[in-house]
Amino acid sequence: MRGVPSLAPKGRLAIIAGNGFLPIYLAEAAREGGENPFIISLRNESDQRFDGFETASASIADITGFERIFREKGIGRVVLSGGVTRRPDWRDIRPNWKVLRKLPLLLRTLVSGGDDALLQVAIGIIEAQGCRVIGAHEVAPGLLAKTGKLGAHSPSQDDIRDIEKAAEAARRLGELDIGQGSVSVGGRVVALEGVEGTDRMLDRVAALRAEGRISARRKGVLVKLCKPQQDMRADLPTIGPSTVEHAVKAGLAGIAVEAGRALVIEEQKMIAAADAAGIFVCGIDLGLPQGGL
Numbered sequence: 001m002r003g004v005p006s007l008a009p010k011g012r013l014a015i016i017a018g019n020g021f022l023p024i025y026l027a028e029a030a031r032e033g034g035e036n037p038f039i040i041s042l043r044n045e046s047d048q049r050f051d052g053f054e055t056a057s058a059s060i061a062d063i064t065g066f067e068r069i070f071r072e073k074g075i076g077r078v079v080l081s082g083g084v085t086r087r088p089d090w091r092d093i094r095p096n097w098k099v100l101r102k103l104p105l106l107l108r109t110l111v112s113g114g115d116d117a118l119l120q121v122a123i124g125i126i127e128a129q130g131c132r133v134i135g136a137h138e139v140a141p142g143l144l145a146k147t148g149k150l151g152a153h154s155p156s157q158d159d160i161r162d163i164e165k166a167a168e169a170a171r172r173l174g175e176l177d178i179g180q181g182s183v184s185v186g187g188r189v190v191a192l193e194g195v196e197g198t199d200r201m202l203d204r205v206a207a208l209r210a211e212g213r214i215s216a217r218r219k220g221v222l223v224k225l226c227k228p229q230q231d232m233r234a235d236l237p238t239i240g241p242s243t244v245e246h247a248v249k250a251g252l253a254g255i256a257v258e259a260g261r262a263l264v265i266e267e268q269k270m271i272a273a274a275d276a277a278g279i280f281v282c283g284i285d286l287g288l289p290q291g292g293l
Contacts, residue, residue: 011076011131013037013139014069017046018082021265022136022238024048026081029140038073040066045084061088064096067129078131079139080122080234083197087118098128114177115195116227119234135233136263143267145239145283147259147292151271153280155254159221160290161187163256166223167286174227180237183252185220198224198239202246209251219253223284226261240265244273244281252279259283259292 013035017023023039027050030037039055046057054073058065069075095103102125109121123133137144149155155163166184169192173179179193183205190208193201202222208214224237239257247255255274257264262283264270274281284291 012074014040014073014075014078014131015139016040016042016078016080017048017050018042018080018084019045019047020082020238021048021240022263023081024050025143025265026079026136026139027053029142033139035139038069038075040069042082042084044086046082059088059092059094060084060086061092062094063099063125064094066126067096067098070129070131075131078126078133079136080119080133081136099125102128115235116177116230120231123231123233133233136236137232143263143265145257145259145262145264147283147285147288149293150264150267150274150281150283152275153254153278155221155256155280155282155293158186158218159253159280160293162221162253163223163284163291163293165189166221167225167256167284167291170223170225171228174225174230177227177229180227181222181224183220183222183250185214186218190214190220193224198222199242199246202243202250202252205250205252206246216251219251221254221256222247222250222252223256224262225258225286232261237262238265239263239270239281241270241273244270244277244279247279248277254280254282256282256284256291259285 015023015026015037017039027037039050039053041057043057043059056069109118126133162184165187166182169182169189173192181193181198183191191201191205
């Protein structure tokens with residue numbers, strides 16, 4: 001019927017892999033679910049080996065190359081995963097005719113848009129090739145954070161107050177499409193995540209504490225939330241063993257992430273590290289009193 005969009009065929013799953021462990025976890029989860037995923041490693045970004053999986057390498061700016069891979073490999077669904085540390089230079093973009101109308105928007109967003117805005121454009125470009133973009137949580141729902149404590153330790157009442165303070169700051173930060181994380185120490189927001197990412201923000205907190213600019217007596221909390229306007233198909237807040245390691249170096253009491261809207265990588269390894277260090281990790285539900293804790 002005219003005016004009714006048709007659904008793209010299911011097709012093969014492609015995982016576009018940036019840096020970090022998430023892409024390999026998704027590839028393994030997809031295979032366990034009966035899929036034969038094709039991995040597209042982003043050049044100068046992907047840092048994992050995908051032994052046993054069919055792979056190709058592509059520049060993030062090579063739209064023509066992506067379209068060729070999608071066509072040759074019968075790709076019908078695409079999941080975006082892993083970090084991307086470098087925005088492509090507009091001079092490196094290789095568009096095809098399917099995205100010419102989107103090119104001015106892409107160029108404007110590259111120059112002045114936030115990460116969420118750029119991801120929205122990227123999703124539109126991929127779907128213009130005839131594929132459907134799906135979320136990492138649709139491939140591996142077991143990676144989603146659950147409500148409540150994830151390890152042996154629970155937040156104290158002081159920690160819960162820090163969670164509330166940092167969550168409010170993270171929500172406002174997300175509204176501006178800047179970042180997803182915030183650190184509160186003793187009821188005072190001391191750090192907001194920018195383009196440097198969570199680990200480097202925590203390194204900054206550790207340095208400020210060493211300089212005496214953050215109280216050595218009060219520990220504090222890291223909170224990571226989805227941006228209010230965020231598309232669940234891309235860039236969900238993610239924590240893992242590395243997050244715990246940096247939180248410990250920063251002298252924090254714990255980590256809180258948004259339950260159902262954040263990913264937990266290497267959960268058992270992360271929990272073991274948190275338990276050994278004496279810090280808590282928990283999933284919070286902002287719709288419940290005290291986040292469901």
